[in-house]
Amino acid sequence: RNRCLVTGGAGFVGSHLCTYLVERGDHVICLDNLFTGSKQNIAHLLHYDNFEVIRHDVVNPILLEVDQIFHLACPASPIHYKYNPIKTLKTSFLGTMNMLGLAKRTRARFLLTSTSEVYGDPLEHPQTESYWGNVNPIGERSCYDEGKRVAETLAFDYQREHGIEVRVVRIFNTYGPRMALDDGRVVSNFLAQALEGHPLTIYGEGKQTRSFQYVSDLIKGLVTVMDGPETGPFNVGNPTEFTMIELAQLVKEVANPDAEIIFQENTADDPAKRKPDISKIKNTLGWEPKVALRDGLLLMIDDFKERLKHER
């Protein structure tokens, strides 16, 4: 049986990944400090024999025996990673170092969930993996962006220096059921606002763009890269680009046609546009996203309605 460690496994993406791996029949260890994740996200897995949970902070070393390490642990939304930027940096650097140390000792294969934020406010559009990025090293977002960049550096250097099997995925904006209601990301904000009859808050003029990927597409991408023969980095995202105004209109349409839209001040260093070039993963591993934004939004409405009832 394949023994998989999923750090950050009680978070949004992690819980979907654990579900996929458990259902595939792997033995799954979910490791999480429950900073932004929750027990509720993995409650449906607790009765499986091939699933277990460890409450642990990746900033500290840990000894485990595993074959594959999916390293996701890291606050991912601006609200959460700016809450304690030093802790975010420690999680990114020390957490990745410890998991690479674990990979080195056990000879496990290691996958890092990096991010499109390594491209910063990109001057190349769409972004290919060979683009070096445009990132502010000393701004308010830097703890996340630079933390992930140096985590990638660590991963490549462990591969070069110790021959660890490394996989690096750069995830673009992802949405779906179990997104934290309070994480401030745009899809969860808009959908919760629409369902609660509050105005949808567009930051800035709303002309900035993002490309949104449904979580099931991402999970297939992660597993494809982990089980595939190449290090990457691979962009994993949906290349269909939307302005925030277009997204707000779509959310209104599917969730509440009467919802208002209002404009608020934007945050510092907000990237103006972002869209993955996914030729590399498509051509080498045959992966591409399947779920269109409208369909994906419809798939998360029930989960959001249910949780808005209980969590607020």
Added chain:
Amino acid sequence: RNRCLVTGGAGFVGSHLCTYLVERGDHVICLDNLFTGSKQNIAHLLHYDNFEVIRHDVVNPILLEVDQIFHLACPASPIHYKYNPIKTLKTSFLGTMNMLGLAKRTRARFLLTSTSEVYGDPLEHPQTESYWGNVNPIGERSCYDEGKRVAETLAFDYQREHGIEVRVVRIFNTYGPRMALDDGRVVSNFLAQALEGHPLTIYGEGKQTRSFQYVSDLIKGLVTVMDGPETGPFNVGNPTEFTMIELAQLVKEVANPDAEIIFQENTADDPAKRKPDISKIKNTLGWEPKVALRDGLLLMIDDFKERLKHER
């Protein structure tokens, strides 16, 4: 008496900084693991009452009582930082984190010696401090470049989160007496080659540029920033730009007119040009470099001749 900690104090820049501070009358603690530094570099300071040495690796925590921390410890030449890239990353991240932790506990002022390499292979020329850089996150130089970028992020986040008094200096190529003979940097290579009658080795076509600062100018810059009121980052360098061909010709002229020049293959990701815009430090703190390249080279010939006799 001002208690100064100089990490990396037995290195090239550190030894000149310790000398300056000891002569100014400060109490100086030189902390070094002697990876690229040497006891010989600080031998002339050992008889001073206000000087002491600790052999310690900044990757590990340490308790000291100080007022100012000049944090230099980090391998600085490509040969040395590529020798063990993972150790370079640990030194940059953990070393800076530990020294910031020390600054937080003692309320000492903290200065980071960052580098022009945070600009990478710059697309903006000359480089101002507001330029975000063009750095490969996963290449062979990344352990140094990304290590320094994330060290800057840490410094700014300790300032924002804990109110530490932080100073950040981005040092451009510096040369002078006590440069390690084997560190592979271009000025030390060319000068040693010329003095030993070997051919000067230009990597690539020799059209790449650098701007070379004499070490005494740098030391005044570091102290000016540390004692000044502003965080920075400040570029500290000499804006006069030379191609490697021009540098080779100048070294021939001052050290050995008969020396040959040969061309060799260049290394990966070598920046094509580099030149500091120093308006910020000039306008806010009144610092600017004084020593021209020809004069600086003349000032280091005796030291190099002496050491070539004993060290080779």
